[in-house]
Every structure is written in structure tokens, then in C-alpha cells.
Amino acid sequence: MSFFNQPFTQKGFLRLPWQSKSFANGIHPEDHKELTERKPIRRMPFSNKIIVPLSQSIGAPAKPIVSKGQDVVRGEPIAEAGGFVSAPVHAPVTGTVAAVDELVSMPNGSKTPAILIDTWPSSDQTVRYLQPRDTSVMSADDLVKAVQDAGVVGLGGAAFPTHVKMKAPKGKTIKTLVANGCECEPYLTCDHRTMLEYTDNLLRGLQLAMVTSGAKKAIIGIEDNKMDAVEKIRQSIVARQLTNITCEAVPTCYPQGAEKMLLKSLLGLEVPAGGIPADIGCAVFNVGTLAQIGELVPQGRGLIERIVTVSGPGVSKPGNYIISLGTPLPFVLEQTGAIDNPGMIILGGPMMGMSIATRDIATTKGITGILVFTPEQLPNSHEPEMPCIGCRACVEACPMLLNPSMLGKLADVNRHQEMMDKFHLMNCFECGCCSNSCPANIPLTQKIRVAKQSIRQKARSAG
Amino acid sequence: MIKQTPLTIRTSPHLKKGLTVPQIMRNVVYALLPVCAWAVWQFGISALAMIIVTTLSCMATEQLFTAISGKKSTLSDYSVVITGILLALTLPPGFPLWMAAVAGFVAVALGKMLFGGLGQNPFNPALVGRAFVQSITTWTPGFLPERFASFIPSSLALPFMSPADSSDWIAGQVDAYSSATPLSLFKFEQVTTSTQDLLLGMVSGSAGETSALLVLLCGGFLIARGIMSWKIPCAVILGALLTATPFWLMNADVYPTPLFVIFSGGLMLAAMFMATDMVGTPLTPAGIWIYGLFIGFLTVIIRLFGGLPEGAMYAVLVANALAPLIDSVTQPRAFGTRLKQQSGEEA
Ligand code: SF4
Ligand code: SF4
Numbered sequence: 001m002s003f004f005n006q007p008f009t010q011k012g013f014l015r016l017p018w019q020s021k022s023f024a025n026g027i028h029p030e031d032h033k034e035l036t037e038r039k040p041i042r043r044m045p046f047s048n049k050i051i052v053p054l055s056q057s058i059g060a061p062a063k064p065i066v067s068k069g070q071d072v073v074r075g076e077p078i079a080e081a082g083g084f085v086s087a088p089v090h091a092p093v094t095g096t097v098a099a100v101d102e103l104v105s106m107p108n109g110s111k112t113p114a115i116l117i118d119t120w121p122s123s124d125q126t127v128r129y130l131q132p133r134d135t136s137v138m139s140a141d142d143l144v145k146a147v148q149d150a151g152v153v154g155l156g157g158a159a160f161p162t163h164v165k166m167k168a169p170k171g172k173t174i175k176t177l178v179a180n181g182c183e184c185e186p187y188l189t190c191d192h193r194t195m196l197e198y199t200d201n202l203l204r205g206l207q208l209a210m211v212t213s214g215a216k217k218a219i220i221g222i223e224d225n226k227m228d229a230v231e232k233i234r235q236s237i238v239a240r241q242l243t244n245i246t247c248e249a250v251p252t253c254y255p256q257g258a259e260k261m262l263l264k265s266l267l268g269l270e271v272p273a274g275g276i277p278a279d280i281g282c283a284v285f286n287v288g289t290l291a292q293i294g295e296l297v298p299q300g301r302g303l304i305e306r307i308v309t310v311s312g313p314g315v316s317k318p319g320n321y322i323i324s325l326g327t328p329l330p331f332v333l334e335q336t337g338a339i340d341n342p343g344m345i346i347l348g349g350p351m352m353g354m355s356i357a358t359r360d361i362a363t364t365k366g367i368t369g370i371l372v373f374t375p376e377q378l379p380n381s382h383e384p385e386m387p388c389i390g391c392r393a394c395v396e397a398c399p400m401l402l403n404p405s406m407l408g409k410l411a412d413v414n415r416h417q418e419m420m421d422k423f424h425l426m427n428c429f430e431c432g433c434c435s436n437s438c439p440a441n442i443p444l445t446q447k448i449r450v451a452k453q454s455i456r457q458k459a460r461s462a463g
Numbered sequence: 464m465i466k467q468t469p470l471t472i473r474t475s476p477h478l479k480k481g482l483t484v485p486q487i488m489r490n491v492v493y494a495l496l497p498v499c500a501w502a503v504w505q506f507g508i509s510a511l512a513m514i515i516v517t518t519l520s521c522m523a524t525e526q527l528f529t530a531i532s533g534k535k536s537t538l539s540d541y542s543v544v545i546t547g548i549l550l551a552l553t554l555p556p557g558f559p560l561w562m563a564a565v566a567g568f569v570a571v572a573l574g575k576m577l578f579g580g581l582g583q584n585p586f587n588p589a590l591v592g593r594a595f596v597q598s599i600t601t602w603t604p605g606f607l608p609e610r611f612a613s614f615i616p617s618s619l620a621l622p623f624m625s626p627a628d629s630s631d632w633i634a635g636q637v638d639a640y641s642s643a644t645p646l647s648l649f650k651f652e653q654v655t656t657s658t659q660d661l662l663l664g665m666v667s668g669s670a671g672e673t674s675a676l677l678v679l680l681c682g683g684f685l686i687a688r689g690i691m692s693w694k695i696p697c698a699v700i701l702g703a704l705l706t707a708t709p710f711w712l713m714n715a716d717v718y719p720t721p722l723f724v725i726f727s728g729g730l731m732l733a734a735m736f737m738a739t740d741m742v743g744t745p746l747t748p749a750g751i752w753i754y755g756l757f758i759g760f761l762t763v764i765i766r767l768f769g770g771l772p773e774g775a776m777y778a779v780l781v782a783n784a785l786a787p788l789i790d791s792v793t794q795p796r797a798f799g800t801r802l803k804q805q806s807g808e809e810a
Contacts, residue, residue, distance in 0.1 A: 023798075029478050186478060260798065273799035341468045350477040357472050379477040386484050386540065387582030391741040392692065393480075395748065400798040405746055424797035432476030439482045440582070446474045 023264040026253040026399050027433045029186050029351065031225070035311045035318045037189040041197055044321040044335050046125055050093050050117040051104050051362040052078065052326035057153040058160045059085035064115055070097045075129030075301045077149075078115055087151040087161045087365075089115075090302030092324035094123040105360045114362070117326070131300030140167070140212045143297065147212075150296040151303045151365075156180065156191070156257070156286030157348050159366030162293070165283050166212040175281040177218040178266060179206055179290055181233075182250065182257035184223060185349025188369045190307040191287050193320045195222070195229040198291040199236045205294030206245060206285075213283055217244045220287070221266050223256055224249040254351060255431040259284040261399055273427050288368075306365060310336045314343070314372030326362045332370060333359070343375030350379055351432045386440040394434035394444055400427045404434035404444045411447040416455050425451060482690070484581075488541035490690045494681040495548045495736065501674050506556035516560050518547030520567030521588075528576040542581050546570055549589035549736060553729060553776065554596075566592040586783045587740045590776050675726040682735030691739055695755045699734035700725050702759020710767065718767065730762055733775035743783035749793040750786075758782045 055061035060082030072078055072091040079089040095117040103114040119125075135143065148163035168174040179202070183191040195202060206218050222230050233247040250256055250265045260271045262284065269280045277284050292303055304325055311318040316337030323332060333342075346353040347367050363370075373379060394404035402424055410419045419425040425448065434444040502510040525543040529536050537543070550570050554563055570592025575584045685691040703725050710718035725731065738744070738758050745754050758778045765774025 027480070029480070264798075270799045273797060275799065342470065344471040344473070344477075346477055350475070352475050353477070354475065355470070355472045355477065357470060359470070375471075378471060380479045380481075383479075383483065387580065389484055389487075389542075389582045389741045390744060390746060391487070392744070392746050392751070393482075395746050395795075396692075401795045402797055403746055403795065422794070424800065427797050427799065430475075432478075436476050436478055437480050439480075439484045439487055441479070441483065443474065445476060449474070 022251040022253055022256070023261040023399050024401060025397055025433070026255060026261070027397050027436055028252070029254055029436065031186045031252075032311070033187065033189050033192070033225070035187070036309055036320055037192055037226075039193075039319045041190075041193050041307055041320045041322060044323045044327065044332070046093050046119050046324060047327045047331040048119045048121065049098075049328060050095065050119055050324060050326040051114050051328055052089055052092060052117065053104055053112055053114045053362060053364055054079055054089060055112055056089065056159060056325070056364040056366065057087045058158065059083065059087070061113065062086060062089045064100050064113075066091075066097050066100070066115065068097055068099055071095070072097060072117060073129050074123075074125055075127040075304055077151075077302060081148065081151075081161075085161055085164055087148065087153050087163075088302065089325075090129075090151055090304050091117060092304040092326050093117055093119045094125055095119040104362050105358050114326075127301055127304070129301060133298065133300050135208060135298050140214075143208055143212045146297045146300070147208075147293055150293075150301065152289060152292055152296065153303075153365045154286055155288040155292060155306055155365065155368070157352070157366055157368045159364070162285070162289055165285070166209055168213055168283075169276075169278050172278045173281060174213040174215045174278060174283050175217070176267065177206065177210055177213060177215040178259075178262060178277075178282055178284045179218065179220040179287050180257060180259060180262055180284050181220055181222040181226070181229065181287040182262060183226070184252070184254045184257040185351050185353070185369070186254075187311045187371055188309045188349050189311075190309045190320050190368055192226050192229055194288050194291050194307055195226070196232055198295070199232055201291040201294035202233070202287055203236055203240065203242065203245065203294065204298070205290035205292065207242070208293055208297060209283070209285060209290060210244070215283070217246070219266050220245065220247040221250050221262050222247065223252040225252040255399055255433065258399065258429060258431060260429075273424065303365060306363075306367075308332075308363060308367055309369040310372070311369065312346075312371040312373050313377040314339045314345075314374045323363050325365060329359050329361050329363070329370070332363065333372065336372075338372045339374055341375065342372045343378050344373040346371040346373070346379075351436070352430065383441045385442055388438075388440055388442060391439060393437040393439060397433040397437040399431060399433060400424070400429065402428060404428075404438075404448065407451070408442055408444045408447045411451045416451045416458075419448075419451055420455055425455065428452070484542075485540045487690050488545060490685060490688060491545050491736070492541055492548065494685045495545065495552070497681055498552060498674070498677055498732075499548060501677050502552065502556070510551075510556045512560060513554060513556065513558060513563050514548060514551040516563045517551040517554070517567040517570075517592075518544060520564040521547035521550065521571045524568045524571035525576065525580075528572065529580075534580075537581060540581060543571060543575075545736075545740075546575070546588045546592075549587075549732075550592045552732060553589060553593045562596055566596040568592075569595040582742055584742055585786070586780055587737050587743055590737060590780050590783075593776060594780060675731040678731040678735050682731075682739075685735075691735075692751070694751050695739045695744065696734045698752050698755020699730070699738050699759045699762075702756035703730060703763050704759070705756070706760045706763040710763075724763055724766070728766070729775040730759075733758065733762070733779050737775070737779045738782070743786055745786045745789040745793065747790055747793040747795055749795070750789045753789050753793065754782050754786060757785070 062079035063082050064079045066072060066078045074091055074094040076091045077088050078091045081088045097115060098118045099116040102111040103116055105111060144163050144166050147166055152162040153159045154162055181191055181195050210218055220233055230247055230249050237245055248266060255261055259277055263269055263271060263277060263282055271277055272279055305322050307320050308323045309320050344355050346355050348369055388405050398404055407419055407423055428448050430445055430449055432445045438444055499514055521543050522538055526536060526538060547567060550566055570588045574586055574588030574591030578584045682696055686693045704721045707721040707724040711720055745751055761778035761781060762774040765777055
């Protein structure tokens, strides 16, 4: 009987304010991390076709600098940055360019330009395109340039070009760097494994970012369900005598990994509504991103692969894999023993990730996880909508301290302006806590998302 | 190449917490069952008959209204069952059954369906039903202070008025139908009932009002399961204590002890099961505290200074009416909108 299998109390049910510092509200979804968190990172073989999308980051798409028939070496740039807020793209494999065209689907179904490379089957795929350099003598500007040349973007899923954040914006100073190792999304463990297995790279990358931003201290924030990573990093910090870097455990609570929440937990500061972390003198980097910077910048090579969590009930070999960018999704599914007819595939985590309509895509820099569900075991988000019973579950879940119930009701009658003026519509960052906790199955997050889009559209057509 | 079958697409978040509205409501029903059982034990078959009559009447009314408006039946969300049971628990056990049925009809028709059904009702439907019969039936002895002192003529409940266990011990302990309620005793005769009796329910009163301890335990069960927030019951009780204590300190002869106040009458039932009815409560974190404290405060004021011995019911109704107002004046401060903006100097 369903009556008995609900948890009596959830983790954190009686967490008192003075027992731990954290942001207000949030939720505790079942995390399912046991599927992958103890498995060492493995490298996935190279697919014989690699399709590298040119638009892998927020900002302008990269411009191709290779043409059909040209041979490329693994690590070589094949597309240059299309602007300051953009990142170049490098060849993930040694092979021959077979096409530069609209090749792969975006997760929403539209086609996007990409470079198709036929992998040389006989190549051992060593990276030969390297420019080793001594980072200790490089200036801050050189380092920022090196990060941009390496094509590094935020690997936590946002895919914002990292070099843009590495210098303090004009008129602002960065005092504290925060490395975000929370990984609060269920299923995902790629950052966890990165922190355990690439600790040195992570600390090196963090130090480089401290040089470029001028930050005097850095904090690595990790959710307390990953105490092994906290221990490991603390030991490394002591061993390397890094007095200006600390590692702190923060309570396990979704969305602890949202940068505004993490800053609140670590520093007790709120980023002003509509503002960025630099407004309170901070910059936040994902630990995976920092680990890549720590490896790529001294070696002088580009970002050609990333660690992806492949998990869910639909794969027989869940784990964290180093996957070359541009690896077609069907190849990934085959390698991880995914069932033939999955019911649902989510890119990213189940709270904020996107379910995709087609398998005709390739991995990009922003894909943190690939979750495969069987048709029988779809994530439990689909039940008929009922009237709001005013239970306040959504209000008590919203980390931005909004009133999602009210926002949902106003969205139903298209009072978007009122939602914005009176109920802080634009503060919502679509974390999904409200929808998750609503017993009436009201798709609050979706309603809010639509309202935000319509407000933006109106602003655009007016301006 | 794998054969392509359509993939399911949904919007994020893809995970849901397990609870659904029918589950919540069903759990409330479970939590009310022990209270019902106690009422039946204490007042006999007539209490059982009344619980059945009001519940059926409420369910039939809801079914009737959904059928008329051509909607799908909403009985399966269990909320109307709660209304029926709560209504029975607020009525005196000797209440005529046909009037209980009318109360059930009014509760659901006026209190709920007229406003659009589940989620739309500003007032707790059970209390609407109870207030309605109380206001139109002043001629019935069912609500008189001495309503337990004598049999009620022409009551359909009459044939059932015998205790479940008529042994002498029970008859001696459970004196329910031969005495006035502790609240009216106190109000009209300045007689206090021992807190222990109030806790255990060895007193007379409306069917569900008698064992404060049982109500407390049943509410605690819901709180422990994460189905109900502890804040509103706490706020109501706190409000009552804070209001009653000064009076008691000023003149202990005239005013009852704070413990008597919170354990007597329908206060506990109101705090646990009426005030917490989610639909009519404010949504904001500060709002529910104001709402709860206000109910506690108003209950005590009505009891001490109003014409009625019992005040919890009206207090909840008044607070329900104020909920939208409380909501609008207690909008939470959204994250990052502190009045004094933090400057870049910090961190
Ligand atoms: S999706 Fe928006 S409204 Fe809902 S909980 Fe998250 S921030 Fe709050
Ligand atoms: S969680 Fe759902 S039912 Fe509860 S108040 Fe929010 S919108 Fe209404």
C-alpha cells in the first residue's frame, strides 16, 4: 500500500538553523548516485564518426577554419571563437574532415552546423598538438587568453565561456573565488569523481583562476554527501601548503549547486536580484571546469573531451566516462549497454536537464550527464494536474523565496506583468523545486518558464 | 543503428516527490479514524450514525454537483470525506440525524462547490456546515448548554442513544450525556474540569472535541509523516496560551487556566484539523504564523467575552476570511532583494 512506503521524515527534516549554514528551503530528492559514485572514471573508445557542433557554448557559434577533405590532428583547432563571448573548437580525434554542414540536431530538434570527422581507425589518438608552457611566468591576461584558446566553457552544464568570468568585470573586484563541487542533481557524479581523481588539476586550475581574477582566497564548496572528496581535497591542500584555499562541506540539499545558493551557504551573502556573483565580489567556477583549466593551460591544448555521467535504469554499464566531444549519442548508448528502445533520455540531471526528442545528437561541452530510462521506469513526473490546494509545499521549497503557487495562478490567466511587478517572476531560475513538491502535480516551473519567455519577448518587441 | 522509437519528452523537473493530493487527503482520513473511534466508544452508536450520515451526505452532494456541471467525479480525491468526518466531529452526538444530513449538504454545496470545488473554497466547508445549522437551528435543543442533560425530543438519533459498552464503569467514567460540557460548565457555573479528564476525553462535548490527547496524537502522526506542517497547530496553541495566560494571572478565580483553555472544547480539533485545512490558509511563511496566532487569540476572546462557550469554530472561519489579506501583507522578501543592498565591499 502506498501509504506505508513514503519516507517518514526526510533528510534534513529537523535541521535547525544553528546546526548548519545553508540557504533557505530547497528539497531532498532521492539522489540515485550509488549507481556511479564508486566507479572510477573510464575512457570511452573513439567512435568512427565524430560530429562536432559549432555552437557548444552560450554566445556566438565558432567559425570553422577547416574544409572538407582536410586531415586534422587530435587537439588541433578546427573552428575559432566567433567573438569575445565565444570559445574555439578543437578536433577531438585524428581523422579527415568529411563535411562541414548542418548535421546534428539540437536537443530541441532543430539542426545546427557541425564538423563531421571520419576517425582514422589506425591512429593511436595521442594528442600531439601541444604547446607546453610555464604558467608561473604568465601574466593574468596571457592566462585568460590561454583559457580562451583552450576553448574552455563552464562544464557544469551552463556552458558559459569561462575566460569571460576569469577577470573581474570593469568596476568590480573579485575577492573570493568559489569552486562549485556541490553536484546537487540526482544521478550525476562526474564532478564527484573528478574531485577524487583529478584533485591536483583542480587545485592548479583554481590557483590559475585566482591569479587572473586577483582573488585573495578561494573556497571549494562540496555537499556533505561527498565527504570522501572533501577529505581528499583537504589533504591535498595541506600537502601543498595552500593557505589561501579552504574546502568546506555544505548541507546536501537541492539546489545547493546553484551559484547563488552556494554563495549564500558559504559566505552568507545574497547575490542581488538580477545581479551576478561579481556584485558581491565573488566568482564561481564548476570544479570540472577548473580541473580542465589546470590540465589544459600548462599543456597548451584544447578542450576535446569531458567526463560525462551515463546512468539511469536503461543502461547496463552506468558510470563516468571520458567521452570525446562530438561522439554521437547512439555510440554512447551502445558502449554503455543501453536498452534498444529507451523510453526517455535526459541530458543533464533530472531536475533541470532536458528530455530529448531525437537520438540524432552528439555530445557537447555542456552535457554533464546522459540519463536513460526504460519505458516502464520513466521518472515519475507525469500525473494529471489537480487544483491547487494551497498546501504551501511549493512556497516552502522555493530557494528564491518566491510564491510559486501564486505565480502559477497568475500565469493561468496571463497576468504576466503582475507576476513580474509584484511576485518577482524574473528571480526564478527554474530549479524545479516547486513542481517537484506540488502534490497537485501542477507544472509550476513550466508555467513560470513560459511567462518569463513571454515577458522577454514583449521586452524585445518593445525595445 | 538502433531502431528509433519515439522518446518521451517532458519538461523539467523530471522527478516528483511521492505525495499526491489524494494521498495527503487519505492520510488525513486515517488520522481522523481514531478520533472517530473514540467518539463512538464514548457516545455510542449515535455518534457512529452521525459520522456515517454526514460523510454520505457530503459525498452525495459533491457527486451531485459534479454530475450537474458535467465534470468528472471528484470523490476519489478524498477531500470530501474529510469534510464529512470533521463535520460529524463538530456536532453534538445527540444531534438529529436529518439535520446532520442537511449540514453535510450545506457544507459541501455552500462551503465548497459553489466556489468551484477543491482548492477554491475560502472557508473550511465543515465549519460552514456547522455554522449554518447552528445559526438556523436555535430552536433545537441540540446546541443548548444543557444539551446532554436530557434526551432530545423528536431526534432521529434517539433510538441509538446508548453507549457502546454500558457497563457501570463506563457509565461512571463517561458521563457524556448526562452533563454539560466543560466549557459551558466553566462559563455558566465557574466549574473547572481537571486537565487530565480533558486530555483523556472523560468529559462531554461535541463528538470529536473530547479527547485533546487523542487529537494531538493523531495530528502528530500527520506531522511526523511530513503531510502536515507543525507550524499552524503550534501557532494556534501558542496564540491561545499567550492570550489566556495574562487573564489567568490577573484573576485566577474568574479566568480559566491556560491549560484548561487549550485542552477544552474544540480548540485542539480546530488547531490540528480545521485551521490546517490547506485551502483556506495563507501561503506565506509569516502569514501562517499570523493566521495561527490569530485563531488562538480569537478563540480565547470569544470564549471569555462572547456569548458562546465555544469559539474555535468562529475563529477559524474569521481567519479563513482574512487569509487573502494576510497573504498580501506578508509577501516574502525574495532572495537577493534585501532592502539595504549589500555592497561589493563585503565577502
Ligand atoms: S522553479 Fe522558480 S519558483 Fe520554482 S522553486 Fe525554483 S526558483 Fe522557485
Ligand atoms: S505545492 Fe501545488 S498545491 Fe501546494 S500550494 Fe503550491 S501549487 Fe498549490
